[in-house]
Structure formats: structure tokens, C-alpha cells
Amino acid sequence: MPPSSSTRSKTVTIKQVAEAAAVHPSTVSRALNPETRYLVAQEVAERVLAVAQRLGYRRNLLAAGLRTGRSHLVGMLVPDIANTVFSPILSGAAERLAAEGFSTVVADVGREPGRQLEIARELATRQIEGLILATVQRDDPVVDFCLEQGIPAVLVNRAEEKRRLSAVVSDDALGMQLAVDHVVELGHRKIAHLAGPDSVSTGHLRRRAFYGAMEQHGLRSVDTLHEAAEGYSREEGAAATRRLLDRAPGITAIVAANDLLALGAYDALKERGLRCPQDISIIGHNDMPMMDLVTPPLTTIRISHNALGREAADLLLQRIRGDDPEIRNIVLAPSLVVRESTAPPPQGRARRPRAAKTPAKAGVAG
Amino acid sequence: MPPSSSTRSKTVTIKQVAEAAAVHPSTVSRALNPETRYLVAQEVAERVLAVAQRLGYRRNLLAAGLRTGRSHLVGMLVPDIANTVFSPILSGAAERLAAEGFSTVVADVGREPGRQLEIARELATRQIEGLILATVQRDDPVVDFCLEQGIPAVLVNRAEEKRRLSAVVSDDALGMQLAVDHVVELGHRKIAHLAGPDSVSTGHLRRRAFYGAMEQHGLRSVDTLHEAAEGYSREEGAAATRRLLDRAPGITAIVAANDLLALGAYDALKERGLRCPQDISIIGHNDMPMMDLVTPPLTTIRISHNALGREAADLLLQRIRGDDPEIRNIVLAPSLVVRESTAPPPQGRARRPRAAKTPAKAGVAG
DNA sequence: CTGAAAGCGCTTACAG
């Protein structure tokens, strides 16, 4: 064996180990795999292990995967890796998957959402065993693809309208309820919603929940309105806020669908010479990093994105194992974080809170 | 062929396409691959393509990879995916790699830096073709591993002392020079450095550069000091700042090795009832997202982390292709972003700037 | 231009 002891780590195969240990390759395979090791005489197993070690043998997962049909690879599609909302989801999911022997391939859909399907197809080509989708629209072709191809998949952060796949999301209705309750309790009546894109579940659901919560407080029609941003960005938030301010200069509170949008609202208020919270209160959604450090520190609805990622990974893992064929929706409860961007409305500008009023019966659930 | 037309997408193989198209599997392979298509009669190629399409054939990259020895998989090790400094690096790299047909497997070293080597080994098992390391210490065993195993690898953001691998980093000396120049120009003389961990190149280099820059301004010994944080976090930054304040209550400016550290300094100042910038100026490093929105908006040194990631990917790609065997260091120029956390020192507390003084000859370069 | 064969490195029924 000429090139055997060279330093140039030419890949050592099971065959070479077998030769050096004077056993058959199949025996090496059995000895090396803890799961099948019991099939091999202990002394032989030890010898094989020692030889493998000495030769610097390293299993080729590609080859094993071809044979077993398992890649131990999971794909994750995110709208933007660098977005501080999605990176903890990715992080939480990847950690959980790694613990179970799966590696995570990330695909940043980023600039080209149209390429989503193409990316999913590419990942399928790599024989990924499952897909975590954080990119999904309310009705998304990627979901069709996964269903057709029989690729185990779960949604995270955003859900699909038709609920064809399991999803892990924050309770948007509850979150919005907490937000609206908070500003109403502070005495606000003229409250506007800075909505997210309606094509995405969070945008859609939070907007609906906003109106639901408002109705519960007996606030409707003239008192309530919303303006939707076309995307979840600071710029879009500022633009939508400007439109809001033009349409309804009398508002005293803005409930945003998202922290980034709320930050955009900060910018727009500043432009108009309005102060937050003295003139207008603002509340966000997500509690992304640094929100305690912006000025004013942002009151918002906290979601544990890391937990979202972990749960999604767990769900996917079950799916891959075939444990649990049920489609389930896991909804995590968000919580209110009161900081300094919300305060009572300016004197004489808002009507007094009608605290004693019974919630309208039109409201959801409780 | 019984299970052929079932909706349960049983994987269609080249063999089945060959049968349906009445050609040999090798011909299918050649027809399907754009690179070898020219070897096949156009009419045959078209027929094969059509059949493949109809049958829903999808290439198995695992199988192809086993045969060709190429996985088209690249691994990336990051200290923390959710860190806003590393996510844009990952994002920039992944995008570039995707454009060249490589998928990126992320491994968050996160909680367990000790597991780094283990993770690298695992990725090697997956036959990754290269590794991008954002986790490296000044002297790192993972580098040894890559070298031994002959795995193409490049470092990003952090460099290794021995320069055994190519690296893409920000010019730490220049960044620190810009930072020190800025506060000195504002009139500060009693300037302290809030240093990062010395085990990491950025911590080490920025500290050295701090002293170099100070000397150039004729500031040394009693005037200058530093306190090192044990990690790049807000908490560590606050703790180190407290120590700094205890040791040298007279300082009027803090030059931090990192934005997170600077944010920690904000916290510590607040605790002591000190105002930034009125009592003490603070300057960061990185310009991570949101730094324009914290209070006060942070003056800092901007680094394009996305560009860092892109360049690292390009370098790795060359390496993988074997184009460029040179070890090279790409250093990107950072820039000063002046915001509101820096101002002239409080009256009567700092000595007047000795603006006319010639830089000490001990200084680096220019 | 096309086919037949070998082989990438592994795993796993099948015998014994």
C-alpha cells in the first residue's frame, strides 16, 4: 500500500481499514457503527476501532446516505438571515437539529422571493430530509411543492391560511389584545394600527386582531383605522405612518404590527415634530434585540423567536421520524413589555377613557 | 412497472428515465447534464429531457457527489448566528456561495466553543468542500485540523496569529486610528480603551492599535489605560467599564473595541449617574444595526460585515477551484460614523488639546 | 454519438 502513510490525507475507506484489520469490510462497517456493534465480537470490534483510529478513518456520510436513503440534512428557508427576528429562529432550530445529528442548510430567500421554489427544489436535489419554512405567504406555492414531493416540512413564525402543514407561531390575536388593552388602559381612544403586509399571516392576523380588540373596548368606525406597510421595514413603517398622520391627525396612539414598523413610526413622528410618547404613544411587536436601548425605549410584545425555532425543529424531527402524522399548530404565548414609548394621551386631546363600558359582544372569545 | 405512476413521488431515477426514453442510462446522464449534453444527438437529448420532465425526474446530488467526489457543500462556523455582527457575514457568504451552486451548512458554535473541533470533524464527514471560520481564536486548533485534513478554509472577521490560512478582516489598526483621532480632535486627553478578549484577533489588534494611535498623539503612560472584557457582550462591557471608572475616575472618553461593549458602557455610566456624552464620550466599533437609534446614537467605526462575508466566500471559492494557492489577507477599510455619543470633554476637566504637537515618532506607519 | 461496465464508499439482507 504505497500512498497509505503519506501525510496528504487521502481519504481512508472502510476497505482499507478492513484490509489492515484483516477482516471483511462489512465487519468494519458493523464494528464502526455503535448501533450494529453488538453484532461483532468485542475483541474484533476493538481491533477494528483501533485500526480505524490509527489510519484516521472518517466515515463518508454521503456514501452512507446514498445507501440508507438518509442525508441527515435539513433545509431552512428564511426571508433574511440578517434580520434580527429570523436569526434567533434559525439559531434555535439549528441547535436542536444538531443535537439530533442533523445539519442545517440555510437558504436566504432575501433579494429574490420569486426564487423560493427554485431554492426548495435545489434543496430537494440534495436529498434534505425536511424543510423549515420561515418565508411562507398566507397561500404559498412552496407548501404545494413540499406536499407534492412528500417532503416533511413545518412552518415557523408565519402560518399558511389553509393549514396544510404544521406550524409554530406566536399567538398574534393574544399579542394584539395585549397591545390594545395596554394603550386603552392608558386612556387612549384614537388608536391607529400600523399594519404589516396582508399577504403574510402575521400582517393579516394582527390587523384582524387589532379590530377585534378595539371592538371589545367599544371602539370602532371613526375611532379606528389602519394603514398597511408593504413590507416589514423601517422605511415602509415611516411611509405608512406619514399616510396615517395625514389621514388622521388626531390619533394619540399607534399600535404597530412589528418593531421595525414602530421604529419607522419614530422616524416619521420626528419629521413632523411630534414627540413619542408625549404626543403619540407607539407600541411594537416582537421585542427584537436593542429595543430597550432605542429612544424612547420601545413598549412592545415579546415573542421568543428562539423558542419558535426550537419548537419548529422538534416538530420537524417528529415528522421525519414519522412519529406524528398529525398537522398541528403550536402557538406560543407572547407577553407585554412596557417601556417608555407609551404613556397617557396628551391632556384634553383624547376623550376620557370610558373605563366602565362593557366590552362589545362582537369581541372574540373572552 | 407497478408503482411508477403512483402519486407518492417515489424517487425517479436515471434508470427509469432511460427505460422510458429507450436509451442507456449513461446517455440520460449525459443528456441531462448541460456540460456533457453536446455528446448526445440533439434529437435524443430533447427526447430524454422531455421524458425526464414528464416523469418528474430530479437528480440525486448525493449520488452524483459520491461518484464525482464533490458535495457542493460548504460549512460555516459562527460563534453565534443570532449576533447581529455575524448574521450579515453569514448572509453575505451564503448568497455568494449559492450563486456558484454551493449550499451552506451553518454551525453555531454558540454555547459550546469547546465543541468546535468536533463540529468541524462532523462537517468533514459530510464531505464539505470548504469551511469558512468566523470563530477563530488567535491560535486555533480548528485551523490545525483544516490544514491536516487538507480542507480548504478561510477565516473571516477574525484572523489567526500565524496566518496559516487566508483571511478577510476589517483593518483594525485603521479603525482604531480613526476612533482615537476623532476623540482627540474633540479635545479629549484622558482616554481609556474598553478592550475585547485578547484571545481573539480583534481584541488583541484593536488594543495594540489603540496604544499606537495614542502614542502618535503624544499621549501615553498615565493618560492611557485599558480594561479588557472577557467576552464581547453588553454585560461584560458594563463590568469592565465599572472597573475602568473605579481605576480612573478622571477619564473623559472611552474607546470601545466593539459596539456591544460600548452599550455596556452606557449601562455602567447610567448606574453611576454619568451622562454620555456630556461627562464621558463613548465610541464603538462595528456599527451594528440599530446603533443610530440607541440613546445617545452611537458614534462608531463602520465595518461592512456583509462585504466581509462575500469576500470570504470568493476567496474560498478560488481555493476550492485550486485557482489560487496563495495565502492572502484581505483587509477592508472601515469608516468613522459620527453620531451623538461623542462630544468635547466637559469644561475644565480635560487639559486643552495640544493640537500643534507633532506626532511621536513611535507611531505606526503614517 | 451511444452502450456496457466499472466504481464512488457505504450498508444490509442472506448464508453459514
Add this chain to the structure above:
DNA sequence: CTGAAAGCGCTTACAG
């Protein structure tokens, strides 16, 4: 407990 064989799905010299 171990060996011999087959095969995962592909690609690629080798003939013709």
C-alpha cells in the same frame, strides 16, 4: 459472529 454479494443513483473512461 463473519463473509460474500448486491445495490443505493450516479458518472465516466473505454469501446465501437
